[in-house]
Amino acid sequence: MEIYWLWLSQINGIGPVTSKKLLKHFENPYNIYMANKDDIESAAILNKKQLNEITTEKSLKTAEKIIAYCKRKDIKIINYNDDLYKEKAKKCTKAPILLFYKGTILPESLSIGIVGARRCTDYGKSVTVDTVNYLTENNVTIVSGMAKGIDGYAHTACLKNNGYIIAFLEHGVDTCYPPEHSNLMNKIIENGAVISEFLPGTGIAKSNFVKRNYLLSTWCDKLLVVEAAEKSGALTTARFANENGTEVYAAPNNIYSKESIGTNNLIKSYAKIYLCPSQLLGKEESLKNNNKDNTYNDIDHSKMTPLQYKIFTLIREKIMTTEEIIFAIREDKGSIIEAISMMEIEGIIEYTHRGVRPLGKIVSEKGQTPGEKCSMPDPHIGF
Amino acid sequence: MASVVNSFSLAGIDAYQVKIETDTIYGQPSINIVGLGDTAVKEAKERLEAAINNAKYDFPKMKIVINLSPSDMKKRGSHFDLGMAIGLLIRSNQITVNDIESFGFIGELSLNADLRPCSGILPMVVAAKNSGIHNIVLPLQNIEEASLVKDINIFGFETLKEVINFLEDVDPYTAKLSNNENEKIRRTNLLDFEDVKGQDGIIEFILVAAAGGHNMLMTGTPGCGKSMIAKRIPTILPSMSEEEALEVTKIYSVAGLLKDKGALIKERPFRAPHHNASMNSLIGGGNNALPGEISLAHNGVLFLDEIAEFNKRNLDSLRQPLEDGKVTISRVRYTHTYPSNFMLISAMNSCPCGYRGTNKCRCTDYEVLKYREKISGPILDRIDIQKYIQPVDFIDISNNCHGVSSKELKEKVESARKIQNQRFQNIDGINCNSQMTTSHIKEFCALDNEAIALLKKAFDRFNFSARSYHKFLKLSRTFADMDNSKDIRIPHVAKALMCRDLDKEHSKMITIG
Numbered sequence: 001m002e003i004y005w006l007w008l009s010q011i012n013g014i015g016p017v018t019s020k021k022l023l024k025h026f027e028n029p030y031n032i033y034m035a036n037k038d039d040i041e042s043a044a045i046l047n048k049k050q051l052n053e054i055t056t057e058k059s060l061k062t063a064e065k066i067i068a069y070c071k072r073k074d075i076k077i078i079n080y081n082d083d084l085y086k087e088k089a090k091k092c093t094k095a096p097i098l099l100f101y102k103g104t105i106l107p108e109s110l111s112i113g114i115v116g117a118r119r120c121t122d123y124g125k126s127v128t129v130d131t132v133n134y135l136t137e138n139n140v141t142i143v144s145g146m147a148k149g150i151d152g153y154a155h156t157a158c159l160k161n162n163g164y165i166i167a168f169l170e171h172g173v174d175t176c177y178p179p180e181h182s183n184l185m186n187k188i189i190e191n192g193a194v195i196s197e198f199l200p201g202t203g204i205a206k207s208n209f210v211k212r213n214y215l216l217s218t219w220c221d222k223l224l225v226v227e228a229a230e231k232s233g234a235l236t237t238a239r240f241a242n243e244n245g246t247e248v249y250a251a252p253n254n255i256y257s258k259e260s261i262g263t264n265n266l267i268k269s270y271a272k273i274y275l276c277p278s279q280l281l282g283k284e285e286s287l288k289n290n291n292k293d294n295t296y297n298d299i300d301h302s303k304m305t306p307l308q309y310k311i312f313t314l315i316r317e318k319i320m321t322t323e324e325i326i327f328a329i330r331e332d333k334g335s336i337i338e339a340i341s342m343m344e345i346e347g348i349i350e351y352t353h354r355g356v357r358p359l360g361k362i363v364s365e366k367g368q369t370p371g372e373k374c375s376m377p378d379p380h381i382g383f
Numbered sequence: 384m385a386s387v388v389n390s391f392s393l394a395g396i397d398a399y400q401v402k403i404e405t406d407t408i409y410g411q412p413s414i415n416i417v418g419l420g421d422t423a424v425k426e427a428k429e430r431l432e433a434a435i436n437n438a439k440y441d442f443p444k445m446k447i448v449i450n451l452s453p454s455d456m457k458k459r460g461s462h463f464d465l466g467m468a469i470g471l472l473i474r475s476n477q478i479t480v481n482d483i484e485s486f487g488f489i490g491e492l493s494l495n496a497d498l499r500p501c502s503g504i505l506p507m508v509v510a511a512k513n514s515g516i517h518n519i520v521l522p523l524q525n526i527e528e529a530s531l532v533k534d535i536n537i538f539g540f541e542t543l544k545e546v547i548n549f550l551e552d553v554d555p556y557t558a559k560l561s562n563n564e565n566e567k568i569r570r571t572n573l574l575d576f577e578d579v580k581g582q583d584g585i586i587e588f589i590l591v592a593a594a595g596g597h598n599m600l601m602t603g604t605p606g607c608g609k610s611m612i613a614k615r616i617p618t619i620l621p622s623m624s625e626e627e628a629l630e631v632t633k634i635y636s637v638a639g640l641l642k643d644k645g646a647l648i649k650e651r652p653f654r655a656p657h658h659n660a661s662m663n664s665l666i667g668g669g670n671n672a673l674p675g676e677i678s679l680a681h682n683g684v685l686f687l688d689e690i691a692e693f694n695k696r697n698l699d700s701l702r703q704p705l706e707d708g709k710v711t712i713s714r715v716r717y718t719h720t721y722p723s724n725f726m727l728i729s730a731m732n733s734c735p736c737g738y739r740g741t742n743k744c745r746c747t748d749y750e751v752l753k754y755r756e757k758i759s760g761p762i763l764d765r766i767d768i769q770k771y772i773q774p775v776d777f778i779d780i781s782n783n784c785h786g787v788s789s790k791e792l793k794e795k796v797e798s799a800r801k802i803q804n805q806r807f808q809n810i811d812g813i814n815c816n817s818q819m820t821t822s823h824i825k826e827f828c829a830l831d832n833e834a835i836a837l838l839k840k841a842f843d844r845f846n847f848s849a850r851s852y853h854k855f856l857k858l859s860r861t862f863a864d865m866d867n868s869k870d871i872r873i874p875h876v877a878k879a880l881m882c883r884d885l886d887k888e889h890s891k892m893i894t895i896g
Contacts, residue, residue, distance in 0.1 A: 119745035129893055148747045156748075156893045180753040184895045321773040322584040327784060333587050334878065341877040345841045351881075353602075353733060353740040353771050353888060 004029035005079045006063035009098040013050050019097045020080070021045045028081075033058070066199060073174050075100050075200055083107065089218040092244045096197035096215065102173045103193035106164060111141040112280055113220030113241070115213075115234040116150025117227040117259050124150055124227035124259060127251050129157045131224065134277035136163030143168070143220045145212060146185065146194070148178050150226045150234075155184060165192035168219065170212040172200040195219075209233055217241035222280055225250045225271065228262030235262050242270050249274040304348075307331065308339045312348065312358060321355040385450075386474040389487040389516055390466035391507035392451075392458045395719030396633045396674065398503065398510035400487075402452045403463060405470035410446035416467075418451030421459040421671075430464055431471065433494040438543045443475045457716050459671055462501035465490035465520065468543060469550070480550045487511045489521040496543040500524035502639035505632055508532045520546055523559060528636060531629065531647050574615045577786040581775040582608060588770050588882060590792055593619050594799035595861030596815035598705070598727040598765055600690070600758075602885065603772035605737050609730035612772065613686045616728055617651045618789040620684070621797045627682045630722060634681055638674050652683035654725075658692040666700050667721055672712045677704050678721040690729035691757045698762055701727070705765045708812075727766065731758075733885075740771070748892040755885065767817060767854045769885040799864040816861045821853065828856040834876045841880050846890040855879045 008019055008029040025043045026032045032040070037055045040046060046054065070077060078084050080097040084105045089095045112135055116124055128150050132142055135158075142158040144151040146167040158165045167188050169177075173196045176182045188194055197215055198208060213233060217223060217240035225248065228234040238248045250271040253260030267273050278284070301309060311325055320328070326336050340356060343349045350359050385406035391398045401418075414428040435442045449467055451458055466488035472478045480486075489507055491499040504525045509532055511519050518536045521529055526539035538556050540546045548554040576586065585601075592599045593616060601609045623631065632648045635641045641648075656665060656676045667675030677685055687693060704710040708724035733739040734746040735754045746754075800815065806827060807813045813820075819827065830838070838855060841847070847855075856871075858879035863871045 118747075120747070121742075121745065125893065148750065149745075152747055152749055153893050156895050159895055160893075178749070180749040184749070187895045323581055323773055323775060326583050327581060333583050334874070337584060337587060337881055338874045338877045341881045345837065345844060345877075345880065347844065350891075351884075351887065352891075353884070355773070 001028065001030060002077060002079075003060055003063045003067060004033050005098050006066055006077070007060055008032060009096070010062060011050075011057055012053050014046070014054065015094075016096050017093050018045065018050065020093065023080070023097070069200055070100065073200060075102055075173055077101075078105070086111070086219050088221065088246075089215070092214075092218040094214060095218045096211075099195050099197055099215075100173050100200060101193045101195040103189040103191075105166070105193045105195070106141070109139070109141045109164070111143045111166065111220045113143040113216055113223040113237070113246075114150065114154040115145055115216070115223065115225055115237050117229055117232055117234065117262075118147050118149040118151075119229075119259070120149040120153075120227045121257065121259055123253065123257075124251075125153050127226050128153045131226075131277045131280070132157035132163070133161060135280065136161040138281060139164075140281070141166060141192075143216060145170070145216055145237075146181060146188070147233075148181075152181060152184065155188060159184075159187050159191055162191070166219065167192070167194045168212050168216040169194055169196040170198075170208040171204045172196060172198050172202040174200045175203070177204055210236055213237040214240045217246060218244060220246060222247045222249065224248075224274055224280065225263050225266055227251070227253060227259040228266070229259055230261040230265075232262045235266070238266055238271065247272065249280065304343075305339065307335060308343055308348075311336065311339055311356075312343065315349065315356050316358050319355040319357045322351075325356065386470045386483075388466045388470040388473070388483060389511075390451075390463050390489060391487065391510050392456070393460070393503045393506060393637055394456070394717070395672070396506055396630075396637045396678075396721055398506040399456075400510060400514045400516070401458065401463070403466040403470045403488075404450040404452060405467065405474045406448050406450075407443050407445040407471075407474055408448065412444045412446065414447040414449070416449045416451070418449075418454040419457045420451060420463070421457070423461045424451070424458055424463060427461065427464050427467060427492075430461075430492050430494060431468055434464070434492040434496040434543055435468060435471065437494065438496040438547070440472060440477050441475070443471070447471065460501065460503070461491040461499075462489045462503070462507075464492040465498065465543070465546065468492060469546070472547070478547055478551055485516060486518045486520060486550070487516040489519065489525070491522070492543060498522035498540055498542060498546070502641065503637050504528045505531060505629070505636040505641075508535065508537070509633075511535065520549075527646050528632070528641060531632065574618055574789075575786075576615050576619065576789045576792055579608065579612055579615065580784045580786045582612065582772070583784075583787070585612065585770055585772055586787060586792070587878075588768055589616060590619070590795060591858065591861050591865065591878075591882075592616075592726070592728075592768050593792075594796045594815075594865055595767075595803070595857065596726055596817040597767035597858065597861065598817070599729070599768040599770070600763075600766045600885070601728070601730045601770055601772050602733040603730075604739070604741060604774055605732065607772045607774040609772050610686075610688055613655075613684070613688070613728045613730060614653065615789065616686075616726070617653045617684050619792040619796050620651050620726070621793070621800045623649065623651060623682055631682050634674050634678050634721065638679060640679070652680055653686065654680040654683070655686040655688060658687070658689045660693070660697065662694075662697045662700050665697055666704060666710050666723075667712045667719075668714070672714050672717040672719045674721045675710075677701065677710060677723040677725060680725040681722045683725060685725040685727050687727065687729040689731055691731045691754060695757060695759060699759055702761050702765070705762075729766070730772075731755075733771070740773075748894045752889070752892065752894055752896075764850060767858060768882045770882065771884045795865060798867070799861065802864045802867070816857050816864070819857055819860075824853055824856050824860075828860045828871060830856070830859070830871055830876065834859075834871060834873050837873055837876055838880075845883075845887050847883065847886055851883060851886060854883070858882050 022032050078099050132154050141164050143166045144154045165188055173194050176185045213236045217237050223241040223246050225234050225238050241248050248271040250263040250266040251274045253263055326333050344351050350357050385404045388403045390401045390403050392401045432442050491501055500522045505528050508519055508529045512535045520538045523539040523541050529537045549556055603609055628647050628649055654676045663669050665675050667678055704723040709720055710723045711720045734751045736744055736746050738744040803815050859871045859875045862875035862878045
């Protein structure tokens with residue numbers, strides 16, 4: 001039967017919509033293949049050109065080749081009538097009748113799509129990672145497009161949490177784009193599935209992206225757009241999702257940022273404003289949980305040396321580079337470096353390429369100024 | 384009977400004695416130079432004829448055969464001219480020299496019979512001394528380089544006629560000053576760490592790199608001062624010993640980079656090849672198997688700017704020299720071993736666009752990793768220190784801040800090196816902490832329990848690889864040496880843990896490796 005599905009999907013000029021009409025009339029592709037010209041003509045579904053194509057193109061050679069290739073490459077095929085084919089997607093008329101995939105497709109589960117800019121900022125990255133962390137904890141399937149940027153982060157964060165993940169590709173499932181994601185793709189295949197409507201071996205083309213975006217939008221129950229510039233591909237995904245009745249959320253962003261234009265516009269038109277991950281699960285929790293200050297580890301300042309405390313108070317105001325700290329404190333450089341290192345190992349601060357930033361917040365009793373109160377501990381004990 | 388005159392030929396950075404045998408035979412007038420000479424040697428016959436005529440001697444109208452013995456080794460260069468001319472004049476009985484065996488001749492002849500300077504003088508004079516030749520005759524311009532070798536008589540002349548007069552005892556030798564005195568104004572150190580302002584933190588790590596001989600990788604945005612810092616590193620390295628200086632001078636002499644300077648190279652070399660450098664230019668080779676950049680940086684600093692842009696294959700060719708401190712160049716005709724004990728300082732942008740850490744950058748973590756993977760693991764493994772260089776707000780900081788002078792830093796480095804020299808005095812091939820092997824690390828880098836606990840905690844937090852464990856120990860040792868502390872204590876380990884910025888960053892990246 002599979003071979004007739006492939007045959008049907010490969011006929012020129014007959015897309016998903018027409019195919020589905022034919023399937024409705026003839027029940028399965030085998031019947032379509034066997035039907036004679038008059039039968040098909042009487043169904044009054046196809047125009048003259050399509051009719052000509054379907055009645056003359058009876059060779060199954062290409063389909064056989066594809067099936068053999070898929071077997072060799074461990075690529076699986078599911079069709080429109082399959083149970084694994086998401087119910088919601090089946091309702092979308094333009095969804096393809098045949099999908100190629102690698103990995104495992106789990107039966108129905110809540111799927112949330114996360115898409116966004118390839119060239120994203122740190123803001124977009126942390127929104128994505130935080131959201132995915134929350135969703136995977138709640139056993140939500142993450143759906144994305146394996147592109148650079150937001151998509152890649154969504155997949156990676158999900159894999160790091162051992163979540164289940166589906167990636168929709170704009171090329172055959174046997175190739176990888178972008179190339180730096182090849183390890184990621186292998187891991188997705190192990191822990192989820194990569195799905196594509198394109199024949200194995202298909203390269204990337206502009207029109208493929210749009211088709212992929214459509215398929216992605218049909219497969220997710222809700223869609224979150226994290227960052228999108230004015231003409232981002234993520235916006236087409238959002239539009240398709242809106243058209244097929246999927247709830248679209250967009251993360252609000254700085255209005256001066258280039259990456260905000262698309263998402264903020266979405267909010268202006270039809271998307272819901274995305275403020276916290278629990279929203280996606282239908283729970284409204286206070287937004288306070290987003291505030292990173294509250295996620296800081298509580299730090300007992302009495303365990304800090306006076307120098308460490310001095311540094312900590314400095315960087316609480318703003319991220320500072322080591323050089324800036326040394327300039328501001330004007331104490332022995334070696335001790336400052338040592339203090340930064342100790343605090344970082346202790347998880348109080350983080351030393352990054354942008355500079356040093358705090359991770360924890362100081363717990364102090366009311367009315368006491370930390371630092372003055374603390375006795376001088378041995379700088380090397382207490383950690 | 385054929386006349387025999389001594390000269391020398393180069394092989395690698397060493398030279399060996401060559402006997403120039405000259406004979407004249409009755410036959411059609413011709414001149415043949417045999418003994419595997421290159422084109423410069425072959426062409427000597429034209430120079431010889433003109434020079435001898437212009438010096439008012441007769442060029443014999445006979446069949447002349449000149450043999451450079453040993454005849455089975457390839458020879459190159461124009462410095463055999465003088466020896467050949469003297470040999471020919473002796474053979475044709477135009478001059479007589481007593482005790483010709485005690486002389487060695489080096490020098491190129493001009494058509495007017497003037498002597499021209501040559502390269503590779505230093506190794507040749509050393510070879511002369513080793514083979515028991517007491518007197519060396521060479522061009523005046525090379526006299527300074529030659530006098531670096533003690534206990535041998537050096538005679539510098541400007542023309543062939545002067546040489547002959549001296550050999551025939553017509554004129555006694557008068558020491559003349561070389562006429563390239565004005566070219567001798569040595570490059571004084573214009574660079575100083577004082578110019579690097581507001582980067583005190585990173586200088587602390589540069590100091591450690593210099594003190595322990597650790598290789599270093601700096602990353603940062605364009606214009607943050609990576610190159611500026613790198614160029615100043617030689618100014619804080621300890622002064623070279625006489626032996627080291629001679630070795631460096633020899634290499635430069637062989638490479639022909641010494642011609643005009645002549646004197647001993649006392650400053651540590653700094654080489655900064657561009658990133659399109661070929662493999663031969665980096666490790667040495669070419670037709671004559673000459674030393675490459677890594678040998679020219681021997682005892683000094685090799686600075687690879689934009690190390691990620693280097694051809695991966697070329698970069699990987701540095702692996703063995705980095706390990707062994709020498710490189711062997713094998714060609715069909717030659718196998719030369721050049722020393723290449725250098726400190727590798729490299730710099731690169733931290734991401735493909737170069738602006739990671741600023742708001743401009745939109746590179747994804749995967750792209751950043753891929754960019755950094757251009758430097759292969761084995762090379763990264765030989766780099767102990769990786770640091771971000773953070774750009775400095777120069778209006779705020781630079782004007783209110785005094786850099787530390789190179790002199791001050793150098794003193795610290797020298798005192799740390801002193802400790803290391805004592806530590807490694809009985810161990811062959813190891814001079815500084817970075818060269819320690821596993822067994823030495825065990826012996827010299829013992830940690831107390833507290834320090835081990837700290838290290839363990841850091842490893843848990845940052846997922847450092849097992850390989851970096853030894854690096855941290857070595858670095859801690861150097862930090863302790865800088866403190867003049869016998870034991871490695873917590874502050875030293877803590878500072879050492881700040882030396883692997885990129886590793887730490889990788890542990891926090893959102894990527895699947």
